[in-house]
Amino acid sequence: MSPVALSTHQCQDAHVPAKTGKAEPVSRSSPVDGVVLTTYPEDSNPIPLKWGAASPEARGPIVASRLRDGLAKHNSIGAHSGSYCVYHALAVGSKQLDPNHVADYTNSQPAFSMPEQKTWYNPRDIVAMDPFGHLTPYLFDEAGRTENVEIRPTIAITKATMQLFEMKDAVINGRLQVDGKVVLNSNGDLSVSKVAVEPTWYLPGVAERFGISEEELRKALFEDTNGMYPELITRPDIKVFLPPIGGLTVYIFGDPSYVSDPSKKLALRVHDECNGSDVFGSDICTCRPYLIFGIEEAVKQAQNGGSGVVVYFRKEGRALGEVTKYLVYNARKRGGDTADEYFHRTECIAGVRDMRFQQLMPDVLKWLGISKIDRMLSMSNMKHDAIVEQGIPIIERIPIPDELVPPDSRVEIDAKINSGYFTTGKIMNQDELKTVQGRAWSDVQ
């Protein structure tokens, strides 16, 4: 571990847990008194955690919470619930949530069973989620009791009915047939199985995917978040990190057990969040139209004896966030908004054109047991390359049909095609991209 300054590594009354295990009670009378800034290996006794072990019991539970004996025994850095961990802290801080609340998981078990996969036991196949995250309360309930620690799920599995006006339109126009199983009725209601996943990173595996050392990864995570997680530095013995970022949701159409069956055809869309388009219908990009097209094609694959999967990642604005995204929109609209300048405007503000880092994305596909993708409903070369590099072949790539591209989003899609996105149509050169212009603001200043 290279030296990193922890200049105020302990405040006046800070303490670390005794080596023997029992965490000392933390005073809540002052924001400083009794606060433990970090822990050290020599004062801790973490519950064993062996990523990729041959059984869930040998792997061990993910323990992040400081509750009860967790301060001395936790084996994961960070907090549960992704970015929502801050709301949990607010609920505790504002005294609306008892910090000692014990979850009652009665009847919360998965609504259908996901077939176990070999990948769940391979430390290299899955590095960004806990493959047993949906079984936690059942696999490790007793361990939690005997060790006196809190063990929480990071995956939940449920069923739902999905209503989208475009699916009603698809039924009315004959693109989708009502079968009573996937398309439930003439309203186009869809039966869907859903999996919500919170990120859980095995740091050595994540570092390997990015071609950097674990130390480099820990240092960047610590320093670039202004020291949010000192244990990234003080606890090299702890290898798992629950990052404060958004997770993902898997939407499965058809029999979930078909997803991992190589004899069944699979249609897949991997979609990164774009709230402005996905939910609020902005026409500056192709996000919602491509998402809806992906759902419709996934449904058709399920109705044709296969299955369809849409994975929705919370990576708003290419993981740059919506504020950066809107700043880029402004810069584009005030600068003429031509396709040749599309990526440059993002790079000027963000320094890079994209921070989605698809290297970790294929993990969920491996967790689902996907061994090949018959129809990939994405044009992204980054998603394609990441999936293929992880050993999952893509048989056919399906671009968004031209008629679904909103008028103001030609700038984006033509720039992306020029940069390497898959197309069966024309690839414009830089001069041609200058002629692709977005809608001007009527009130540009």
Ligand SMILES: [Zn+2]
């Ligand atoms: Zn978008």
